[in-house]
Amino acid sequence: MKIGFSTLSFLEKPLTLLPHLLEKLPPIKVVEIAADWNHRLNQRKLQFLQELRESHRLEYTLHCPFTDINIATANPTLRGAIKRIMFRSLQYAHKLECGTVVVHPGLHTALNHFKPSLVWENTVSFLNQLYREAENLGFTLAVENLPKGVPTPFTTVNAFKKLQELLAYPLKIALDVGHAHTSGEVLVFPKVFKDLVVHAHLHDNKGDYDQHLPIGEGTIPWKELLQQLLRSSCSTFIIEMEKWAYVPKSLETLLRLLPSH
Numbered sequence: 001m002k003i004g005f006s007t008l009s010f011l012e013k014p015l016t017l018l019p020h021l022l023e024k025l026p027p028i029k030v031v032e033i034a035a036d037w038n039h040r041l042n043q044r045k046l047q048f049l050q051e052l053r054e055s056h057r058l059e060y061t062l063h064c065p066f067t068d069i070n071i072a073t074a075n076p077t078l079r080g081a082i083k084r085i086m087f088r089s090l091q092y093a094h095k096l097e098c099g100t101v102v103v104h105p106g107l108h109t110a111l112n113h114f115k116p117s118l119v120w121e122n123t124v125s126f127l128n129q130l131y132r133e134a135e136n137l138g139f140t141l142a143v144e145n146l147p148k149g150v151p152t153p154f155t156t157v158n159a160f161k162k163l164q165e166l167l168a169y170p171l172k173i174a175l176d177v178g179h180a181h182t183s184g185e186v187l188v189f190p191k192v193f194k195d196l197v198v199h200a201h202l203h204d205n206k207g208d209y210d211q212h213l214p215i216g217e218g219t220i221p222w223k224e225l226l227q228q229l230l231r232s233s234c235s236t237f238i239i240e241m242e243k244w245a246y247v248p249k250s251l252e253t254l255l256r257l258l259p260s261h
Helices: 015-022 043-056 076-095 118-137 157-166 177-182 188-192 222-230 246-257
Strands: 002-006 030-034 059-063 100-103 140-144 173-176 197-202 236-239
Touching: 002 059, 002 246, 015 030, 015 043, 030 236, 043 059, 043 076, 059 076, 076 100, 076 118, 100 118, 100 197, 118 140, 118 157, 140 197, 157 188, 173 177, 173 188, 177 188, 177 197, 188 222, 222 246, 236 246
Parallel strands: 002 030, 002 236, 030 059, 059 100, 100 140, 140 173, 173 197, 197 236
Antiparallel strands: none
């Protein structure tokens, strides 16, 4: 089991702050690049991350862009632009030698009232293209479950069962435990999808909405959850906070809760 954190925790600041932040933590094996806003990748940032990987013996995972991205859009012009953005991200992931790339599923559009199946059709079609490219590039693509309240069907275990049936490629899941907790299924996801969960985003909340609290400051039953995740195919735990100050305290709590620590 590898433990790391997401650059989402300092997304409002330059990615070049990463080496300084790494010095404030116990040795970290994995960093997840939240490839959006200030951390959206380009050649300059790619070179910086490649050099940092060598100097700090890091491994990377990558979270595809998510701001204003809807892979289920019904607008063909937007769909083409989003495809270019996402495929470019997969190329960057390949160059960074990422083992796992995380992607959000689709959202409802204004046409949902006219054709409720559209979000499914467009999401499955787009994911099949991403899975094909990920297979060609040699890394794992994992679909993240979204939180309750987001306009999407992809928040529940039943939705992911349906997605598994519809995809032309084997589904892999990036289990966001905070998101699953808002849907009341934080212990159900890793149990039902024991062999499909390959990656986990760790943060806490009180079950009502997606708060990204430090581990242990919400109502997630962490000991039972971690036992289930350790019995699953999950190979990477990523502490995913929206504030940097929450990362060190969450890492400390996580290490205390894990059986081997």
